Amino acid sequence: MPLLRPSRDEDIAAITAIYAHHVLHGTGTFETEPPSTGDMAARRADVLSKGLPYLVAEQDGKILGFAYGNWFKPRPAYRYSVEDSVYLAPGLDRKGLGRALLAELLAHCEAAGIRKVMAIIGDSANAGSVGVHRALGFQQVGIVEACGWKFGAWRDIVIMQKTLGPGSSEPPAEPPAP
Numbered sequence: 747m748p749l750l751r752p753s754r755d756e757d758i759a760a761i762t763a764i765y766a767h768h769v770l771h772g773t774g775t776f777e778t779e780p781p782s783t784g785d786m787a788a789r790r791a792d793v794l795s796k797g798l799p800y801l802v803a804e805q806d807g808k809i810l811g812f813a814y815g816n817w818f819k820p821r822p823a824y825r826y827s828v829e830d831s832v833y834l835a836p837g838l839d840r841k842g843l844g845r846a847l848l849a850e851l852l853a854h855c856e857a858a859g860i861r862k863v864m865a866i867i868g869d870s871a872n873a874g875s876v877g878v879h880r881a882l883g884f885q886q887v888g889i890v891e892a893c894g895w896k897f898g899a900w901r902d903i904v905i906m907q908k909t910l911g912p913g914s915s916e917p918p919a920e921p922p923a924p
Contacts, residue, residue, distance in 0.1 A: 760809035799854035
């Protein structure tokens with residue numbers, strides 16, 4: 747099994763390449779133009795500035811995938827709720843790597859004081875992403891139909907959620923930094 751670890755600055759080129767593949771060939775993201783390496787570095791810095799995890803899977807010095815959690819919405823009241831993102835290098839799906847990355851991400855999110863994780867899954871036909879989230883205890887809470895236009899067709903999003911730790915049963919002990 748690959749090493750799952752916090753991302754480092756030197757991982758950005760590989761992260762950018764993996765994400766660009768999904769932008770250009772997949773419907774899991776609704777971006778239509780791949781962001782630059784600088785854009786991806788800034789996005790990672792934003793996640794880390796909030797005390798949130800940004801992880802990679804590495805094997806033999808090669809980055810195989812990445813996962814991170816970022817605030818569900820930008821307002822500070824949402825700082826206990828994150829949206830997860832998991833992307834794998836081409837050809838590595840259905841080998842358990844996505845599940846391992848997501849499980850590790852959930853553990854890091856819980857350690858950071860996160861209480862709710864949302865998955866906003868591009869394309870309701872994205873059975874792999876829906877399946878890995880369901881396998882790790884996420885529940886589907888909705889589908890927003892035909893809200894994105896990509897590759898010449900309307901695409902849905904599937905909304906799933908998972909409660910971490912005590913959830914909403916008690917107030918947070920120490921809030922994540924806004």
